[in-house]
Amino acid sequence: MLMKSPFxxxxxxxxxxxxxxxxxxxxxxFPPELHHSIMRAVKAANxxxxxxxxxxxxxxxxxxxxxxxxxxxxxxxxxxxISIHSRPIATSQNPQPLAEIxxxxxxxxxxxxxxxxxxVGPLSDELVKMNRDLDRTAEFLIATLP
Amino acid sequence: MISDLRSPSDEALARQTQAxxxxxxxxxxxxYEQRIYVFVNQRCSNGMDAAExxxxxxxxxxxxxxxxxxxxxxxxxxxxxxxxxxxxxxxATPPASNEAAPELSDSNDPSELLARQDERRxxxxxxxxxxxxxxxxxxxxxxxxxxxxxxxxxxLRRPETYIKVLLFRARKALAERLKxxxxxAKLSPQTISHAYEIPVR
Numbered sequence: 001m002l003m004k005s006p007f008x009x010x011x012x013x014x015x016x017x018x019x020x021x022x023x024x025x026x027x028x029x030f031p032p033e034l035h036h037s038i039m040r041a042v043k044a045a046n047x048x049x050x051x052x053x054x055x056x057x058x059x060x061x062x063x064x065x066x067x068x069x070x071x072x073x074x075x076x077x078x079x080x081x082i083s084i085h086s087r088p089i090a091t092s093q094n095p096q097p098l099a100e101i102x103x104x105x106x107x108x109x110x111x112x113x114x115x116x117x118x119x120v121g122p123l124s125d126e127l128v129k130m131n132r133d134l135d136r137t138a139e140f141l142i143a144t145l146p
Numbered sequence: 147m148i149s150d151l152r153s154p155s156d157e158a159l160a161r162q163t164q165a166x167x168x169x170x171x172x173x174x175x176x177x178y179e180q181r182i183y184v185f186v187n188q189r190c191s192n193g194m195d196a197a198e199x200x201x202x203x204x205x206x207x208x209x210x211x212x213x214x215x216x217x218x219x220x221x222x223x224x225x226x227x228x229x230x231x232x233x234x235x236x237x238a239t240p241p242a243s244n245e246a247a248p249e250l251s252d253s254n255d256p257s258e259l260l261a262r263q264d265e266r267r268x269x270x271x272x273x274x275x276x277x278x279x280x281x282x283x284x285x286x287x288x289x290x291x292x293x294x295x296x297x298x299x300x301x302l303r304r305p306e307t308y309i310k311v312l313l314f315r316a317r318k319a320l321a322e323r324l325k326x327x328x329x330x331a332k333l334s335p336q337t338i339s340h341a342y343e344i345p346v347r
Contacts, residue, residue: 014317018317020269021269021273021285021289021320022289024269024270025290026184026188026270027184028183028193029193030179030180030184031183031193031197034197034200035176035179037197038179038201038204038205041201042168042171042204043168045208046168046208049209
């Protein structure tokens with residue numbers, strides 16, 4: 001039995017194939033509700049677009065990739081500036097550190113005087129030298145202060 | 147689809163949409179929704195996916211209408227969006243292997259077999275199954291949408307010479323695939339079934 005194939009028409013030549021491709025449009029059943037669904041979605045997108053356009057611009061600005069880096073650099077710079085400006089003020093106007101240094105030296109001297117001679121005896125020479133060094137250091141520090 | 151000469155062109159409607167006319171955009175939707183749906187449906191395993199992608203295509207087109215250049219043709223621009231939506235969709239959810247392709251009957255009755263076969267669907271479903279996506283798209287846009295090389299190149303974002311090669315290869319592959327059955331003047335029902343069993347790439 002000679003079979004007639006569905007493709008028999010356009011097997012003979014390329015032109016026939018082209019004709020078949022052009023003429024035979026696949027048919028798909030278009031969903032009847034799809035048009036309304038599309039238009040609803042488009043209108044919803046339109047409403048959302050108009051409502052959020054202002055906030056979107058701000059969000060885009062905030063989300064800019066350079067903003068965090070710039071902010072961090074600004075904070076670091078601000079910290080450095082504050083520390084630079086606050087340092088001379090602290091040294092010139094606040095005498096507290098100087099008093100603490102002299103107190104520390106005085107306490108060292110008192111400690112040495114209060115220890116029993118048996119304990120201090122073997123190391124007395126060294127302690128005397130250390131005490132002298134401390135005194136000189138204190139004199140130097142006092143001399144360097146404005 | 148040939149529009150009435152008195153009705154505004156697609157590009158004029160796009161221009162009106164850019165100016166804020168929702169009615170103009172709805173007219174564009176009416177003109178293109180079926181064409182986009184059929185195009186998308188060729189790639190989808192079910193109608194729901196096709197409907198979803200079609201809807202997304204028009205929403206995206208509306209949102210991006212300001213970027214459309216009205217001095218150029220509207221159809222390639224819209225099909226570009228549809229094609230991208232298909233790619234995005236299947237990147238997120240890959241399609242089932244070949245569920246969409248019509249399976250051919252194993253019936254031993256040739257007349258029954260042929261009666262069930264829709265020639266139109268078979269030719270394009272054959273094309274869809276054996277051709278790579280780009281070749282199929284080029285073939286579809288050329289023969290169904292009647293786009294020229296320049297317009298297809300816009301949709302596929304390739305040079306025109308590349309589109310020529312795509313079309314040539316697609317036609318050649320299709321013709322080659324149809325050849326084996328040609329040699330057999332007498333075909334048994336089993337042979338027909340085997341001839342139509344097209345391997346999936």
